[in-house]
Amino acid sequence: MGVVKAQLRVRSDSRSSGVLPLLPFFTFTGFFLIWPVLAVTLKSFRGNNSEWTLDNFRPIIHNGPYFHSFIVSIKLALITASIGSIVGAFFAFVIVTYVRGRFKNVLDSISAVFANSGGVPLAFMFIAAFGSNGLATKFIRFLGYDIYAGHFTIFSFTGVVFVYTFFQAPLMILVFQPAISGMRKEWREASTNLGASVLTYWRRVGIPILLPPFIGAFFLLFTGGFSAYATARALTSGTVSIVPIVIGALVDGNTQASQANLGASLAVGMIVVALVVMIGYVWAQKRTAKWRQS
Amino acid sequence: MRISPLQKWSIVIFASLLGFILFILPVIASSIYSFQKPGGKGYSFSSYTWLLHQDGFLASMGTSLKLAILAGILNISLMVPSMVYLNLNGQRFKSLFDFICILPLVIPVVSLAIGAQNAMPSLLQNSQYELVFFFVIIGLPFTYRTLDTALQAISLKTLVEASRSLGASWIRTIIRVIVPAIRGGITGALFLTFALSIGEYTITSLLHWETFPTWTVIASQQNILGAIALSVFSFVSAIALLSIIALFSKKGARQVEVEQ
Numbered sequence: 001m002g003v004v005k006a007q008l009r010v011r012s013d014s015r016s017s018g019v020l021p022l023l024p025f026f027t028f029t030g031f032f033l034i035w036p037v038l039a040v041t042l043k044s045f046r047g048n049n050s051e052w053t054l055d056n057f058r059p060i061i062h063n064g065p066y067f068h069s070f071i072v073s074i075k076l077a078l079i080t081a082s083i084g085s086i087v088g089a090f091f092a093f094v095i096v097t098y099v100r101g102r103f104k105n106v107l108d109s110i111s112a113v114f115a116n117s118g119g120v121p122l123a124f125m126f127i128a129a130f131g132s133n134g135l136a137t138k139f140i141r142f143l144g145y146d147i148y149a150g151h152f153t154i155f156s157f158t159g160v161v162f163v164y165t166f167f168q169a170p171l172m173i174l175v176f177q178p179a180i181s182g183m184r185k186e187w188r189e190a191s192t193n194l195g196a197s198v199l200t201y202w203r204r205v206g207i208p209i210l211l212p213p214f215i216g217a218f219f220l221l222f223t224g225g226f227s228a229y230a231t232a233r234a235l236t237s238g239t240v241s242i243v244p245i246v247i248g249a250l251v252d253g254n255t256q257a258s259q260a261n262l263g264a265s266l267a268v269g270m271i272v273v274a275l276v277v278m279i280g281y282v283w284a285q286k287r288t289a290k291w292r293q294s
Numbered sequence: 295m296r297i298s299p300l301q302k303w304s305i306v307i308f309a310s311l312l313g314f315i316l317f318i319l320p321v322i323a324s325s326i327y328s329f330q331k332p333g334g335k336g337y338s339f340s341s342y343t344w345l346l347h348q349d350g351f352l353a354s355m356g357t358s359l360k361l362a363i364l365a366g367i368l369n370i371s372l373m374v375p376s377m378v379y380l381n382l383n384g385q386r387f388k389s390l391f392d393f394i395c396i397l398p399l400v401i402p403v404v405s406l407a408i409g410a411q412n413a414m415p416s417l418l419q420n421s422q423y424e425l426v427f428f429f430v431i432i433g434l435p436f437t438y439r440t441l442d443t444a445l446q447a448i449s450l451k452t453l454v455e456a457s458r459s460l461g462a463s464w465i466r467t468i469i470r471v472i473v474p475a476i477r478g479g480i481t482g483a484l485f486l487t488f489a490l491s492i493g494e495y496t497i498t499s500l501l502h503w504e505t506f507p508t509w510t511v512i513a514s515q516q517n518i519l520g521a522i523a524l525s526v527f528s529f530v531s532a533i534a535l536l537s538i539i540a541l542f543s544k545k546g547a548r549q550v551e552v553e554q
Contacts (some may be wrong), residue, residue: 019387021375021376021379021384022376022379022380022384022387022391024372024375024376025372025373025376025391025394026394028372028427028430029394029397029431029434032410032427032428032430032431033394033397033398033401033406033431033434034394035409035413036406036409036410036412036413036414037401037405037406037409038409038413039409039412039413040405040408040409040412040413043412087312087316090309090312091309091312091313094305094306094309098302098305098306102540102541105540105541106537106540106541108540109533109536109537109539109540110317110533110536110537112486112489112536113489113529113532113533113536114317116436116486116489116490116493119493119494119495119507120493120495120507120510120511120525121493121507121510121524121525121526121528121529122525122529123525124324124510124514124518124521124522124524124525124526125320125321125324125522125525125526125529126320126324127518127522128323128324128327128328128522128525128526129319129320129323129324129327130320134323134324134327135323135324135326135327136319136320136323139319139323165316166316166317166320169316170317220399223399223400223402224399226402227402227403227404227405229403229404229495229496230493230495230496230499230507233495233499233511234495234510234511234514243404244402244404244496247404247408247500248404248499248500251407251408251411251500263408264408264412267402267404267405267408267409268405270402270404270405271400271401271402271405274400274401274402275400278396278399278400
């Protein structure tokens with residue numbers, strides 16, 4: 001009897017595919033993720049007397065400080081994602097090809113620390129290393145190059161670019177590794193047997209296959225650089241006017257209602273930019289998946 | 295078409311050198327800097343002892359640890375059962391689930407924070423524990439990927455059917471069969487959430503709470519050397535901790551081989 005009962009239970013397990021077991025997840029993310037995003041979107045369309053309006057978006061579209069902050073943010077994200085993805089891809093390639101076993105795990109963990117727990121500590125460490133009296137600055141000066149000879153300071157836009165690369169490249173190492181280790185030996189052997197040189201292999205096989213995941217990872221880095229707040233805030237104490245810092249200043253100050261609505265519309269503007277980028281990411285992921293099927 | 299050993303070694307050496315300059319040098323430079331005496335001459339622990347005498351130091355550290363541990367636990371207890379079900383017979387919801395899990399990477403954290411300010415009931419806004427929920431949300435994409443990899447590596451269906459037909463309840467199956475089988479993935483997800491929560495600054499500062507990172511920024515205005523010492527300490531200890539775990543987790547090594 002017991003066996004029959006248990007078998008019935010197994011059968012009923014596989015038949016029941018209701019939403020009920022997923023309800024905690026959907027409730028949780030609904031309340032703490034979807035609802036805040038909806039709320040900020042709704043607020044961005046409200047005026048001072050909570051009437052519906054598009055006025056809050058006017059400062060973003062018209063040429064001015066808010067419009068400019070979006071340009072700075074996008075520029076920052078583009079530059080750091082470009083440098084980070086190229087440097088990171090190189091490291092990912094070397095790690096996948098030449099590093100094995102436990103040491104690879106250690107490198108992965110270090111990359112994870114650099115990529116994720118950056119934020120505030122990163123900013124202060126770079127001040128210590130590359131500030132005008134920093135030890136790395138002195139070391140480089142000793143080698144014959146003064147990074148402070150020009151307009152560079154660690155607290156400027158260039159400084160932020162420099163520090164962001166420090167977490168963008170390790171993120172790329174983590175994200176891009178699966179793509180490289182997914183390259184089959186057989187592809188290489190096949191192309192060698194057909195008489196291809198190393199160069200031809202990369203030009204005709206390697207790069208076309210790696211390009212979609214590379215672009216996907218680039219988009220991911222872009223969103224990361226675009227929305228990062230902590231590092232820039234701690235490093236420049238708010239003088240480089242990227243969108244998150246402008247929003248932070250609006251929230252921190254004794255804001256009037258109109259400015260609170262402006263903060264909401266800036267936040268929605270950020271979501272829109274990130275969504276556009278993510279559409280690119282999804283497209284790249286689909287192209288990547290095509291090669292993984294067989 | 296094989297690359298010659300000379301080329302191979304020059305690539306490896308170049309990469310190591312570049313990695314050293316880009317990533318290790320700043321860490322070493324700031325570590326040495328953090329031991330400098332305030333005047334600049336000589337070395338001492340003074341920046342570190344300064345920290346210990348600050349009022350906010352232990353308090354904010356305690357708050358951060360508490361919130362991070364809670365976030366880790368909540369994350370695991372929410373995600374493990376959901377993802378087990380999803381992999382077994384929740385295929386219908388897979389694409390929606392995937393979409394929600396990647397969403398925290400898309401939605402800028404600043405926007406989420408502004409939304410939270412407007413949307414959360416005041417009961418929650420008045421308690422620092424509201425941060426726990428948002429730490430879980432921020433950790434979602436990473437937990438999802440870690441757990442998914444771990445679940446793909448085991449034959450989940452067979453395990454569950456065996457356990458269920460031997461008469462175990464669902465809860466028992468998850469706790470006694472599945473959790474031990476994906477232990478590596480769970481530890482990984484736990485540590486990731488913990489690390490993200492400990493370092494979280496954006497939501498915390500925009501919602502005006504004081505944790506370790508926000509306290510560091512405030513302290514830096516009084517004593518930049520102290521803030522540097524603090525940063526070096528937290529960064530280096532995170533690297534050391536995770537490296538030790540990676541070095542001694544056989545499970546992890548085996549999993550990576552399976553993936554390849």
